[in-house]
Amino acid sequence: MQPAIMIGGHEIKAGTRQLIHLSLPEFYTYAPTTMPIHIVHGRNPGPCLLVTSAVHGDEINGVEIIRRLLGHKSLERIKGTLILIPVVNVFGFVAQSRYLPDRRDLNRSFPGSPKGSMAARLANVLMSEIMPHCTHVIDLHTGAIARENLPQIRATLNGNQELIELAKAFNAPVVLASGLREGTFRKAAHDLGVPSLVYEAGEALRFDEVSIRAGVVGILNILSHLGMTRKRARRKEHQPLIAKSSQWVRASQSGVARSLVALGARVSVGDELAFISDPSGGHEEVVKSSVAGIVIGRTRLPLVHEGEAIFHIAKFSQTSEAAESIENFQDAFDPETDTVESEEPPVVS
CATH class of the missing domain: 3.40.630.10 (Zn peptidases)
Structure with missing residues (x-):
């Protein structure tokens, strides 16, 4: 004891x-x-x-x-x-x-x-x-x-x-x-x-x-x-992958942003990530990805200033494998697709 x-x-x-x-x-x-x-x-x-x-x-x-x-x-x-x-x-x-x-x-x-x-x-x-x-x-x-x-x-x-x-x-x-x-x-x-x-x-x-x-x-x-509890069967729908590095994509101008990619999306260099226009609907610019990888963070606020970080992209050695793993993860833990019963009712946000 x-x-x-x-x-x-x-x-x-x-x-x-x-x-x-x-x-x-x-x-x-x-x-x-x-x-x-x-x-x-x-x-x-x-x-x-x-x-x-x-x-x-x-x-x-x-x-x-x-x-x-x-x-x-x-x-x-x-x-x-x-x-x-x-x-x-x-x-x-x-x-x-x-x-x-x-x-x-x-x-x-x-x-x-x-x-x-x-x-x-x-x-x-x-x-x-x-x-x-x-x-x-x-x-x-x-x-x-x-x-x-x-x-x-x-x-x-x-x-x-x-x-x-x-x-x-x-x-x-x-x-x-x-x-x-x-x-x-x-x-x-x-x-x-x-x-x-x-x-x-x-x-x-x-x-x-x-x-x-x-x-x-x-x-x-x-x-x-850590051996503090009994060994549990790990869910095998996805495998954690270590990112090589990550990079923020920033707003090219101030204005109102319309995001085109969701969290977890796979992007390539040159992909369109968002449109930013002025509030009157005038001048508009396209925000393109400067890096290939997976979107692991993003702003949810459409109002942005020039230089503001709006998409966080992680880079992997095998981007396709990472994208598949993340898709499997989302299916596994989304309450609408998760096949494992939970005693907790899902929080609706």
Whole structure:
């Protein structure tokens, strides 16, 4: 039997599940604020996986992913420890904002400081109270407001076989090699030697059923991969593919954009992606793809300025194979075509 763990003054004994609340700075109304944390502390020793959501307060798909995960029966006999934080940035979540009240980005404030800004103090709570227990991290994100992402894993691969296997085990359709950026939670975890993945899917302030379903299944895949739960049969409709690189296609002029390609579409060099015209319907330009690949992100807002990033395209060694895999993924997780029964009614957005 593994020993109990202490988090924020709470003792969590082996073989138990607890919901605890870590105290945070108060709102200026003096309303108390806490960070809710679910802990599943297995009877037998094993890895400790941390899953975080809403580090950006308006990125809420992860909140629903964690809610569904908590009800999954495979957690009843877990080895090791699973720590789930549905809302890290409580202040931004309440305000429906990416940022904290001081306009700082929490995901540029790690590892934080106990005497720094509000963002630094919140980051420090996560790093000092939670991270000392963790062996692996999955951080759940979405695109920004009016920007949607195809479900994808981002990680610092660099020949790191453990991370490559972890990223593939999640089984998102796309794995994007992504460098470390100072101040991010992923960079702070890396500095501690803790392997971490970022799951990007959907857009801010919106639930997306495909992204949610894929997120739940992906985390269950990781639990199985780490030996924390029984081996599960992986869905074989698609295989995750690692992108060589990615590139944004930008608006050639300001105006009103009419997109011609959907998320997940395969594009070639010279393909028409959008038309941009002025609001009076006058001068119009065609936005063409400067790269061959798969659309893994795009703006959903038709109003654009010159130079604005409007399509994110990932490049693969075998684009046709990637396109087929993504199409199979979409069929597998779309509630209208998914043949696997789900206890959860699909969210309609």
